[in-house]
Amino acid sequence: MKKTIFIILIMSISLSSIFAQGYKSGDKAADFKLKDVDGKEISLYSYKPAEKGAIVIFTCNHCPYAIAYEDRIIELDKEFRAKGYPVIAINPNDPVLSPEDSYEKMIVRAKEKEFTFSYLFDSNQEVYKIYGAKRTPHIYLLKKEGKDFVVKYIGAIDDNYKDASAVTQKYLANAVNTLLDGKNPDTDFTKAIGCTIKDKNYVKE
Amino acid sequence: MKIKILISIIFFIVVAQNSYSQHYPIYNFEQLEPLLNQKDDTTYVINFWATWCKPCVEEMPAFNQLDANYKNKKVVVILVSLDFGKDYQTRVKNFAERHSLKPRIVILDDPNSNFWIDKVSPDWSGALPATLIFNKNMRLFFEQSFTYEELVKELKRVIS
Numbered sequence: 320m321k322k323t324i325f326i327i328l329i330m331s332i333s334l335s336s337i338f339a340q341g342y343k344s345g346d347k348a349a350d351f352k353l354k355d356v357d358g359k360e361i362s363l364y365s366y367k368p369a370e371k372g373a374i375v376i377f378t379c380n381h382c383p384y385a386i387a388y389e390d391r392i393i394e395l396d397k398e399f400r401a402k403g404y405p406v407i408a409i410n411p412n413d414p415v416l417s418p419e420d421s422y423e424k425m426i427v428r429a430k431e432k433e434f435t436f437s438y439l440f441d442s443n444q445e446v447y448k449i450y451g452a453k454r455t456p457h458i459y460l461l462k463k464e465g466k467d468f469v470v471k472y473i474g475a476i477d478d479n480y481k482d483a484s485a486v487t488q489k490y491l492a493n494a495v496n497t498l499l500d501g502k503n504p505d506t507d508f509t510k511a512i513g514c515t516i517k518d519k520n521y522v523k524e
Numbered sequence: 525m526k527i528k529i530l531i532s533i534i535f536f537i538v539v540a541q542n543s544y545s546q547h548y549p550i551y552n553f554e555q556l557e558p559l560l561n562q563k564d565d566t567t568y569v570i571n572f573w574a575t576w577c578k579p580c581v582e583e584m585p586a587f588n589q590l591d592a593n594y595k596n597k598k599v600v601v602i603l604v605s606l607d608f609g610k611d612y613q614t615r616v617k618n619f620a621e622r623h624s625l626k627p628r629i630v631i632l633d634d635p636n637s638n639f640w641i642d643k644v645s646p647d648w649s650g651a652l653p654a655t656l657i658f659n660k661n662m663r664l665f666f667e668q669s670f671t672y673e674e675l676v677k678e679l680k681r682v683i684s
Binding site for chain 2: 382383387416417453454474475478479480481482485487490509510511512513514515516517
């Protein structure tokens with residue numbers, strides 16, 4: 320009996336360390352249920368527009384990198400929503416540490432920019448940890464396989480945060496198009512400079 | 525007449541140089557990279573930051589203090605700003621003046637960050653702030669904010 324408890328304990332510790340590292344390409348993505356800017360609860364696994372998959376973007380209001388990508392995120396949603404890959408944006412920041420990223424300010428921002436996509440608030444700061452997001456913006460491209468959503472690409476939108484007209488590699492759009500062609504993307508991971516996710520548990524005293 | 529022209533030319537050169545020197549150098553990654561791989565008797569503390577980044581701004585006094593306390597001990601602090609957008613040079617300059625920043629400041633303007641983040645450190649996700657502490661014997665990377673005491677502790681690990 321003691322042995323069983325011990326084994327369960329070890330297993331749960333190793334499981335939690337896997338979760339702490341976040342997703343890699345090929346992992347099954349967990350469902351989430353978060354409040355949208357219009358007050359509705361949105362769940363990934365029952366989100367109708369996500370017919371073939373979803374472009375999950377951890378982003379926020381205040382971060383200059385996130386702001387630099389806002390128009391491009393709107394364009395991505397316009398292009399891929401109709402093809403079964405809608406954008407689902409999630410703000411993971413603690414509004415106490417980053418007042419610009421409060422739920423109220425999210426509503427304002429979504430109206431100002433006429434967001435075509437759902438903009439959700441990770442109010443318990445749990446979803447970003449499960450996914451392993453480190454910064455804003457941070458993208459997880461998911462493909463629906465049967466009932467599951469499987470991670471197919473993690474990283475940046477493209478190779479130029481400063482200037483959309485100077486982009487030479489559209490990592491995310493290329494990955495979605497490759498999935499639409501029935502193949503897995505060649506590049507399934509990229510990095511980009513971004514703002515840290517504001518979480519008081521990660522701010523040192 | 526010729527002398528007048530000469531004097532005014534000299535005057536303009538001096539003025540131009542002065543106003544130029546108030547701006548920090550702007551590097552792409554290729555130009556920055558040698559600074560991250562120096563192998564001499566000095567220990568380097570290199571901080572990646574931006575004026576809009578709250579945790580970066582909060583830890584700036586620690587780097588300033590480290591620079592002041594260790595500059596005669598073969599330690600060089602370099603602040604690499606990733607600011608971009610409207611008037612970013614002026615923004616960095618004003619920030620440095622307001623906070624009396626003494627370390628050397630360079631601006632990294634190279635938006636193809638997927639290409640160079642791993643060259644700074646494979647452990648870097650890309651989030652700001654980030655700090656490298658290295659000399660020819662040891663190299664540490666941190667994706668976190670520092671207090672002065674924490675910074676000194678890590679610096680001592682590299683120096684000793």
